[in-house]
Amino acid sequence: MVFNRVVQIGRVVFIASGNDQGKLATVVNVIDGNRVQIDGPSSGVARTVRNLKDLHLTKFVVKIRVGQRSKGVQTAFDAAKVAENFQKTQWAKKIAQRAIRAKLTDFERYKLMKAKQMRNRIVRVELAKLKKAQK
Template sequence: TMVYKRMVEIGRVVYVAKGENEGKLATIVNIVDGNKVLLDGPASGVLRSVRNLKDLQLTKFKVPIRLQQRTKNVEKAWTEAEISKKWQESTWAKKLAARKLRSTLSDFDRYKLMRAKQARNRLVKVELAKLKKAARKA
């Protein structure tokens, strides 16, 4: 059985984790050697460049392109596969967005968040108590 679902392959969409264009998506257009790949991300503003695999994280998305496809064709395939839209809906992207939002919170926002959590936890506690009581009776 295959353990790995995400392979370094032509058309694999990657997330640039560090270096320039950090936090953007790009597509693997060619594989240079065991450590480096040629990236292109016309839709996300990543210029065609060779990057080390250590700076990249593979996503579950794949674009149907051929080896060394030209930038405009990569963009066309990307748009047709609706990668940007699918990425926005992925848990990974949502987590990143939440982290970004959280880092920009003001003191008052943090306070409101704390109070909202307390209110939610109170509701949960009350419901749990009801369930426990019902279970004791049964």
């Protein structure tokens, strides 16, 4: 398996834990093998030093210079339409779906279970009809 996502200046990261969890930011400077300086003026993330264990690398890279100021990072981030493109990815859709599922009430979970049972019953009956017709 080849890793295509490397830690580099301009790499867009998803903050997985800690402050600003769930937001996008851009790597502005690499401090050492474990820490990077990130900035996300478009998403409300202040320029901070974060451990790479708290971040997930995305496939998006913004063209910026080392230590670029927040305004330059914001213009490059917005020009590349990173936030809109990230929302179109399967990753973002899965996160949104997980948030919706977490907010379900007990009754909504029950209705969902019954709907799945009904769908599976219909599929099972149609499959049985096809198998019977094939014989």
